[in-house]
Amino acid sequence: MGRNPMRAAVTLCAAAALAVPLSTASAAPSAPSAARTQQTQDPVLVDCSGQPQIGPDAYVLACGDANSRLVSLRWFRWDPQAAVGRGTNAVNDCDPYCAAGAFHSYPVTVRLDQPTAAGQGTGRPHFTRITLTYTDGRPDGSPRTVSYPLPG
Structure with missing residues (x-):
C-alpha cells in the first residue's frame, strides 16, 4: 500500500464507485444495437x-x-x-x-x-x-x- 495507506484506500473506493456506473453504461448499448438490428430488417x-x-x-x-x-x-x-x-x-x-x-x-x-x-x-x-x-x-x-x- 505504500507510504500512505489511507490515500490508497480512498483511491480504491473511488475506482470501485466509478466502475459500477461504467459497467451499467456498458450494458446500455444493447438497446441501440437492437434498434439498429430492427432498422436493418426494414x-x-x-x-x-x-x-x-x-x-x-x-x-x-x-x-x-x-x-x-x-x-x-x-x-x-x-x-x-x-x-x-x-x-x-x-x-x-x-x-x-x-x-x-x-x-x-x-x-x-x-x-x-x-x-x-x-x-x-x-x-x-x-x-x-x-x-x-x-x-x-x-x-x-x-x-x-x-x-x-x-x-x-
Whole structure:
C-alpha cells in the first residue's frame, strides 16, 4: 500500500464507485444495437446503380437520363410495410429537347410499398413500388397520383 495507506484506500473506493456506473453504461448499448438490428430488417429503396438506401434525401426516378428526380426528401415513416415522406419532383420539360430543356419543381408526397421478402435481389427486403401524389401543380399530362415499379 505504500507510504500512505489511507490515500490508497480512498483511491480504491473511488475506482470501485466509478466502475459500477461504467459497467451499467456498458450494458446500455444493447438497446441501440437492437434498434439498429430492427432498422436493418426494414426494406430498402434500391437506387439506379443497385445500391440499397434507407431514408435518402434524393432519388433519381428516370434512371436512363435523370430527367425526373426527387429532391429535398424528408421521411416521416419507414417501417416493414411502407415508407412515406415529402419532397420535390424535379422534372425536365425536354422543350425543345431534353438537353435544352428546363427543370420544373413540383411538391409531392412519396409512398414506397409492396416490399419483397429478404434475399431477393439485394439480399435485403426492398420496396417495389413508388407512388407520387402531386400536392401543388404537376407536370403537363400527369395525373395527380402516379405509381411506378422500382428496381431491385
